[in-house]
Amino acid sequence: MGIGQTCESRASALLLGVLLSGSAFAEPAPVLFDWFEYTGRDAAFEQPLPEGHYRNPILAGFYPDPSIVRVEDRYYLVNSSFGYFPGIPIFESRDLVHWTQLGHVIDRPEQLDVDGLRISRGIFAPAIEHHDGTFYLVTTAVDAGGNFVVTATDPAGSWSNPHWLPEVDGIDPSLFFDDDGSAWLLNNGAPEGTPRYDGHRAIWLQRFDPAALRTVGPRRVLVDGGADPATNPIWIEGPHLYKRDGWYLLTSAEGGTGPQHSQVVLRSRDIQGPYEAYAHNPILTQRDLPADRPAPITNAGHADLVEAPDGRWWAVFLASRPYVGNHYNTGRETFLLPVEWRDGWPTILDRGQAIPYAAPAPAAMPAAAAQAPLAGNFTWRDDFDGPALDPLWTFVRVPKTPWADLAAQPGQLAVRPLRDGLDSLHSPAFLARRQQHLAFEASTALAVPTEVGVSAGLALFQGERHWLFLGARRAGQGAQLFLERHDGDARDIVATAAIAADAPLTLKVVADGAHYAFAYKDGDDWRWLARDVDGHLLSTESAGGFVGATLGPHARLDPEPAE
Template sequence: MNRIKFRLAPLGNRQFMLQCVFMALFALMGFEGNSQTKGRMAKNAPVFSNFVYEGKDEVYKNYPLNEGEFYNPILQGAYPDPAITRKGGDYYMVHSSFAMFPGVPIFHSRDLVNWTQIGHVLDCTSQLNVHDTGISAGVYAPDIEYNPNNDTFYMITTAFAGGLGNIVVKTKDPSKGWSEPNKLQFNGIDPSLFFDDNGKAYVVHNDAPDKGKELYEGHRVIKIWEYDLEKDQVVAGTDKIIVDGGVDIGKKPIWIEAPHIYKKDGRYFLMCAEGGTGGNHSEVVFVSDDPRGPYTPAPNNPILSQRHLNPNRQNKVDWAGHADLVEGPDGKHYGVFLAIRPNEKGRVNIGRETFILPVDWSGEFPVFVNGLVPLEPKLKTPAGVKNKTGEEGYFPNGNFTFTDNFTSDKLDHRWIGLRGPREAFVSSTKKGLKINPFPVNIKEIKPTSTLFHRQQHNSFSYTTTLDYRPASEKDLAGIVALQSESFNYVFGVTKKDKDYYVVLQRTEKGQSKVIASRKIDARKPIRLQVKADEDDYQFSYSTNGTDFVNLGGTVSGDILSTNVAGGFTGTLLGLYATSANDAYPQ
């Protein structure tokens, strides 16, 4: 079939959404475009139904909520690098998405406790092309800002894919779609916008030191540019380094990044992450009388960190940093930030999550309340706010159960693809969700025919019913637990000669090994399950829907942790189909 190309011009929000729908329909019809893998629906395409994800973390059993309390983190699973803005009583928050598609999940709240995902900012391939991108590349550290001077929302980010680099998109209403990206003319990462009340605008970002002035590994700087709102572009020649290295360059601080500027009482406050996004992570703050500096560090830095605490503390939360501030509904300040909840072996399988703390700004500098002591699993709600998480469409937290029989006209926003749109390989049927298998293996850096849900607990179960009869050993459908293309488990149904098998494959550093396989009767649907108890994972199947048989014993979750696999994402649990299978029964 001939490839159809689309030339896309910047459009209004409503037109742009229609354009995205139009392209999705072409994907479903089997057309090919934007280098995404698409094709006709296979005759024996697998059908998934009766999906259940259930969280079972001990911390939530040991700390039940009382009236006027809510759980921290507010978004569990790999929702890192939060940025937040406010227009009146409406709050909007965005997060990094790397090579996941659609990109940049966006949430809405009116009280900072109850959040609803309203979609993704970059939800068209014309906005985000990550089809040949490693899972930890793609979209980094987005910032969202509302400019009251022109009643417009902006999202600015770095996209390590598709030749984009630093980009900005904008909208009048975040719930109605975003513009085509505008490529910005500067290097570096982690850009954010600041709109002064005099109408001027600025971009601040992380960058390398001037050439020849690099002092040590991890030495970075914060730069500022003037920003032209008419052209949506930085003003050439206005760049200036406002922080060199960090709070105290004599101590060789690393990775000063994620800058945000705030104005309070006529002064400008620059808040940044420092120390890298791992165990030395922290948040620091500077002040100036001018947005372009010079900036003086606060004497009490860091204002948020968990790095100096007892490593053996209970209910450990670590790596806290990469924060953003906002005024809450009670007139007080709050800060959202990333942190991790490692499992019992210190491994980071869930990924970096979004937390929140009240911020005391009664003095000269903002300070995260209890941000330098062990973070607690519960917080008090702001005055007058009722915790409705998990109800009325609000995002759940704590130990929750998410079920989906795929009968809705639209997929839940929690379901995401990898490197390509979901619409390219899924279709709804009366029996469930049909996934068209691409000739792509999960280990390839290409769009995969896999529908992912984030792992959101250290202890959980993830179960689905699969109706599938593979045609050959190259066909497989089932479950994948994926940290990256080089570190993952595949658990599914395939064929050998005339018989059907369920097979479990472990991939570490790109090298795959079949742990176990077993012959099954595939004439009826089979129930597949992966469950974890901290670092212990088990993969099981049931042919009668209730009695599960373990395959391969208890296996380690080590390869599903960023400690082992590297990168920046958390574990993704997927409904997977492929016609390029290499997990052959033993």
């Protein structure tokens, strides 16, 4: 067994322990969900995969800001999680293509609390390193304490509580361990003096004490503005340092996280500079490609590089797959491409080249080697029959009350409805799974709530002001199915239907780009409740922020009517 390899995610067990702590559930009675199933049907993934190739993205759905480290023959990768809990998913791979989730770095409520924050605040851009048997992870908790570092000897956990770095402002810290024994912290921060323009930022460097877990000594600006300051580049961020052939290579993202996103590189013989920019920057972007190209991949940047045992280098980076314009509901995803070295400079992709959906793999592998459930088309089902929740499930912020139970009714998920709904800035009773495909189908089976004032069903969530809820509730002597929509300042009921109060209920959503349809099962037949519902509200472009859409079981106590 390799580092972090376990039969079951320790993080999931810890999480379930958190949710099941305390006394038995009080009234109202929990809603029982029998199963949940998700199927992806993206056209871009339908083409047969040639032998020895892999599919991009390697982590489909809301897995942004990847950071990677290799330890012997294993790779470990982490992503931003913003306001979701557990936070910072961590994955392991032997070949850079097939990934297994070990758990989460932030899996205990005492590590971090993002209660009261918008979903796109919280954890930004974690960066992982390994040195002398210890894993180090630095990140920023935006509006929740600032920059901190956590450590572990096993990447599957448990990770330490945060060691806060109050002297480090800005975002996107990363660590670099030099071969002379010194350690350094880089981060994005405000420039020296008065910013010259909106988006003017700088990359800072400072020594780091790995024993005391704090920075020491003076700070120094390595990059002011960006690779070409004369052009007033915006949002230089996500810095990483590497050392190769005596050169210190500094790579960072530029241009913001939208369609102008890019990756640039600079180098120096001295870690403290001065740094020279590569004449052929950017080394990765998609901003110069035709907007009307088929199956576009956009927003590429925020890369981290890693050297494989055979001496080849690879880059993981974020990008998005819009279905129209810059609308994408799947968030910013993790992609993989090889790095080519030219005169000591790394290049990920030449200008004008499109990111491929399939590419030659780092190691020989058969065409049948599936990357599911993290890439490609697949069906994923949870029958809720395990002792702990699958690590693919997450929560909106940290639950303050134990509302999810796998033990009360073995083989079912018991969800206690809460007063906090999807529009709350607290933690609703919503079990969230990432939407990973532009075209997908998801379904779940549940019992109609037994009490008046309780709604339960299937929710699709982009943020507290942008969501859809296909729910069931008691109505008179029977029951009602409804589709509720919250789109910015507007909130309405799209459609309703009378349903049997005591029969099992199966719900389904079918989506293709911005077109969403909602159905329920009546006996053996499916009936459509609403078709051609506009799904643009679930896009990051419409909602703002940095997350992708999630979906899953949800139960709530309905808002009390105004007097």
